[in-house]
Amino acid sequence: MSKVLEVENLRVDIPVAGGVLHAVRGVSFSLEKGETLCIVGESGCGKSLTSLALMGLLPRAARRTADKLIFDGIDLQSASRRQMQTIRGDRLSMIFQEPMTSLNPAYTIGDQLMEAMLWHKRVSRAEARERAIFLLEKVGITGAAKRLGQYPHQLSGGLRQRVMIAMSLMCGPAVIIADEPTTALDVTIQAQILLLLSELQAEFGMGLVLITHDLGVVARIADRVLVMYAGQVVENGSARQVFGAPLHPYTRGLLRCMPIPGRTRPGERLGSIPGIVPSLIGEIRGCAFRDRCGHARSACADFDRLRHNETGHEWRCIMDEAESLSRADELEDV
Ligand SMILES: Nc1ncnc2c1ncn2[C@@H]1O[C@H](COP(=O)(O)OP(=O)(O)OP(=O)(O)O)[C@@H](O)[C@H]1O
Ligand code: SF4
Ligand SMILES: [Mg+2]
Numbered sequence: 001m002s003k004v005l006e007v008e009n010l011r012v013d014i015p016v017a018g019g020v021l022h023a024v025r026g027v028s029f030s031l032e033k034g035e036t037l038c039i040v041g042e043s044g045c046g047k048s049l050t051s052l053a054l055m056g057l058l059p060r061a062a063r064r065t066a067d068k069l070i071f072d073g074i075d076l077q078s079a080s081r082r083q084m085q086t087i088r089g090d091r092l093s094m095i096f097q098e099p100m101t102s103l104n105p106a107y108t109i110g111d112q113l114m115e116a117m118l119w120h121k122r123v124s125r126a127e128a129r130e131r132a133i134f135l136l137e138k139v140g141i142t143g144a145a146k147r148l149g150q151y152p153h154q155l156s157g158g159l160r161q162r163v164m165i166a167m168s169l170m171c172g173p174a175v176i177i178a179d180e181p182t183t184a185l186d187v188t189i190q191a192q193i194l195l196l197l198s199e200l201q202a203e204f205g206m207g208l209v210l211i212t213h214d215l216g217v218v219a220r221i222a223d224r225v226l227v228m229y230a231g232q233v234v235e236n237g238s239a240r241q242v243f244g245a246p247l248h249p250y251t252r253g254l255l256r257c258m259p260i261p262g263r264t265r266p267g268e269r270l271g272s273i274p275g276i277v278p279s280l281i282g283e284i285r286g287c288a289f290r291d292r293c294g295h296a297r298s299a300c301a302d303f304d305r306l307r308h309n310e311t312g313h314e315w316r317c318i319m320d321e322a323e324s325l326s327r328a329d330e331l332e333d334v
Pocket of ligand 1: 045
């Protein structure tokens with residue numbers, strides 16, 4: 001397999017009143033062609049800013065640095081604004097949380113679907129229209145040809161999000177980044193849309209970076225899972241490693257907060273992680289999770305590096321693999 005996305009030591013700093021907010025603190029990961037990577041972690045841990053940094057869509061005040069930021073062989077750090085505009089929506093697309101902010105209320109669904117393709121590809125209107133209908137059918141929208149003439153407000157939230165997915169596929173991207181694409185939707189259709197995204201990802205062979213709080217869906221569709229905490233990666237491994245033998249206490253805490261088919265035992269009490277995420281303003285020394293960790297010891301105040309084992313499973317904890325596994329059930333029942 002070859003890497004379609006390589007991120008090394010990505011940092012995002014935002015000057016705020018009272019100092020600099022270090023929102024993303026040295027994040028590294030890569031994505032193979034056709035792979036699904038899910039990014040999980042509590043609110044405010046830097047998931048969205050990581051994805052916006054890749055797309056070149058950070059808030060104006062934010063500063064981005066990285067040792068490496070390569071997409072499909074292109075160095076995103078040296079890409080001009082114009083090059084980034086060409087890359088976005090063509091080879092690298094993003095699906096946002098709230099379709100109403102991404103869809104223009106003044107234009108029809110058809111015009112908006114076709115726009116990116118007419119801009120990026122040398123195709124006729126008829127060809128773009130044909131692809132739009134094909135993709136609307138793919139995302140499960142019936143009467144696709146008729147829908148092209150409708151405006152966003154004429155569709156339900158679920159249909160709008162399906163349109164957004166179709167739009168992200170128009171140019172045949174190498175990677176789709178989806179940042180909590182379903183949180184604005186009714187809970188009953190959230191998992192359905194995420195599974196649809198996963199099916200399309202497999203059918204079209206794209207890479208998918210999915211940010212979601214739904215660990216049940218992550219367990220079903222992820223090849224790899226990246227767990228973020230306070231702007232850092234605290235665990236990175238295959239879905240089997242992260243769900244089957246999580247090595248970071250924070251990951252174990254997250255897994256206990258949510259029912260996960262195949263993992264949570266019937267009748268098992270769900271937990272919560274006590275305490276709050278530390279402030280990201282100013283430097284954090286040592287393990288950022290230590291105020292909330294049942295295994296914390298004094299040396300954790302100086303420990304801050306990723307360990308890895310021979311299978312490539314990474315975790316940021318003073319406990320080695322054997323200790324972490326042997327203590328997995330201790331002190332974590334909250
Ligand atoms: N424009 C901004 N100005 C200042 N701080 C910001 C800005 N955007 C995000 N932040 C801060 O950066 C940190 C990371 O934010 P981010 O949106 O990436 O979190 P997240 O993991 O996506 O959270 P959520 O799950 O709630 O979407 C948070 O502390 C947030 O308050
Ligand atoms: S380094 Fe220490 S405080 Fe941090 S997760 Fe590991 S045991 Fe807990
Ligand atoms: Mg977010």
